[in-house]
Amino acid sequence: MQNKVILLSTDCWGKGDEALGHTILETFFTLLKQEQERPAAVFCMHRGVMALTEASVVSLQLKELEQLGVPVLACKTCTDYFGVTDKLSAGEVSTMKRFIELSAEHEVFTIA
Numbered sequence: 001m002q003n004k005v006i007l008l009s010t011d012c013w014g015k016g017d018e019a020l021g022h023t024i025l026e027t028f029f030t031l032l033k034q035e036q037e038r039p040a041a042v043f044c045m046h047r048g049v050m051a052l053t054e055a056s057v058v059s060l061q062l063k064e065l066e067q068l069g070v071p072v073l074a075c076k077t078c079t080d081y082f083g084v085t086d087k088l089s090a091g092e093v094s095t096m097k098r099f100i101e102l103s104a105e106h107e108v109f110t111i112a
Contacts, residue, residue, distance in 0.1 A: 002037040005102045007110045008048035011056055022057065025111070029061035038070050040106045043099045044091065045075040048111075052091045053084050063090035073098060 012021030013028065032038065042062065044052055051058040052074055066072045072091035079085040079093055 001032065001035060001039045001109075003106050004039050004109045005099075005106045006039050006042045007099070007103075007108050008042055008044045008051060009046045009110065009112045011047050011050040011058065013111055025051065026058050026061060028111070029058055029065065033061060033065045033068060038065065038068060039109070041071040041073060041102055042091075043073045043075070043094070043102060045078050045096075045099070047082075049074045049078045049082060049084060049088075052088045054087070054089045059090045066090055075099070 010021075011025070012018050013025040014021045042065065050056055052062060052072070053059060062072050073094035074088060074091045076085070076093045076095055079088065085093060
C-alpha cells in the first residue's frame, strides 16, 4: 500500500445493505492502520467526504491513520456541496489539483 493513494468516493463500500457497507469500510481502515506499509494518502471525494464527519464511525479509523502520518484529504468542492467543510472530524480540506498530483506520483486504489 505504500505507493498507493486510496481514493474514497463513498461512505459505504459496496451495493446493497448499507449497514454492511459501513462495517466493511470500517473494517478495511481498521486493518489498514495496523499494517506496516501504509498508503501515501487517502483522498476523499463525492460521498467519501461524509466518512470524515462524526456521523461516520469510519472517521475514527481515518483520524488514527492521519495520526500515523498518512495524509487524509477531502475534496473542497465535495465538502462544500454536502455542507460539511466545517464538520470534518478527520482529515483536511484539499483540492482536486492535489489529487491530480498524488495520482501522477502513485497508483490509485479506488473504493467506490
